[in-house]
Amino acid sequence: MINILGKNNSLLSQYLSEIRDKDIQKDRLRFRKNLERIGEIFAYEISKSLNFETKDIQTPLGTANQAVLSDKIVLGTILRAGLPMHTGMLNFFDKADNAFISAYRKYNPGGGFEIKIEYMSSPSLEDSTLIISDPMLASGLSMILAYKELIKRGKPKHTHIVALIASQEGIKQVQKQLPKDDISIWLGAVDDELTVKSYIVPGLGDAGDLAFGNKE
Ligand code: URA
Numbered sequence: 064m065i066n067i068l069g070k071n072n073s074l075l076s077q078y079l080s081e082i083r084d085k086d087i088q089k090d091r092l093r094f095r096k097n098l099e100r101i102g103e104i105f106a107y108e109i110s111k112s113l114n115f116e117t118k119d120i121q122t123p124l125g126t127a128n129q130a131v132l133s134d135k136i137v138l139g140t141i142l143r144a145g146l147p148m149h150t151g152m153l154n155f156f157d158k159a160d161n162a163f164i165s166a167y168r169k170y171n172p173g174g175g176f177e178i179k180i181e182y183m184s185s186p187s188l189e190d191s192t193l194i195i196s197d198p199m200l201a202s203g204l205s206m207i208l209a210y211k212e213l214i215k216r217g218k219p220k221h222t223h224i225v226a227l228i229a230s231q232e233g234i235k236q237v238q239k240q241l242p243k244d245d246i247s248i249w250l251g252a253v254d255d256e257l258t259v260k261s262y263i264v265p266g267l268g269d270a271g272d273l274a275f276g277n278k279e
Contacts, residue, residue: 082101
């Protein structure tokens with residue numbers, strides 16, 4: 064199932080326009096804050112599809128029969144670009160456990176690149192509801208490798224994959240390589256083009272650099 068939140072105008076569209084804008088995005092604090100606010104919006108929208116149970120809650124004046132979240136949430140993200148959106152998700156799923164995984168592109172001298180994963184920190188994922196977020200789903204490779212690495216820590220009940228901007232190619236690869244029934248995809252926008260270096264066009268540029276500064 065693919066949910067594209069940007070299809071209906073909302074504050075997400077406003078924040079995304081600022082994130083894409085080549086002048087406004089230079090303000091790193093605003094860039095990170097907008098990603099964080101978008102993480103919160105995704106968390107809220109995803110929460111509508113989760114499992115709740117009713118509980119009797121004692122108020123100062125009586126007993127309220129109240130729905131409370133019953134799924135065990137694990138929030139996963141890909142270092143480093145995923146951190147601001149992850150923070151937003153964690154603001155809303157405040158009791159969630161967290162998984163972090165590093166992924167970087169190692170460019171081959173002859174062209175092309177491989178994704179290298181060198182670090183992972185994760186709780187058991189057995190029977191969890193896993194939500195993995197990364198701002199950009201470009202080739203899809205980082206997300207696919209991250210998912211495959213993470214599920215070595217147990218089989219989630221369901222996984223939600225979240226990206227602010229996805230390419231058509233990234234979506235195709237995720238759908239081809241990951242188990243359809245166990246996965247929902249949540250996107251802000253879908254852009255058509257991918258450069259030879261797997262940057263999304265029009266996209267926003269390099270999310271990690273914009274949030275945290277250039278790397279060597
Ligand atoms: N990662 C980014 O930060 N930007 C892209 O366009 C693709 C991958």
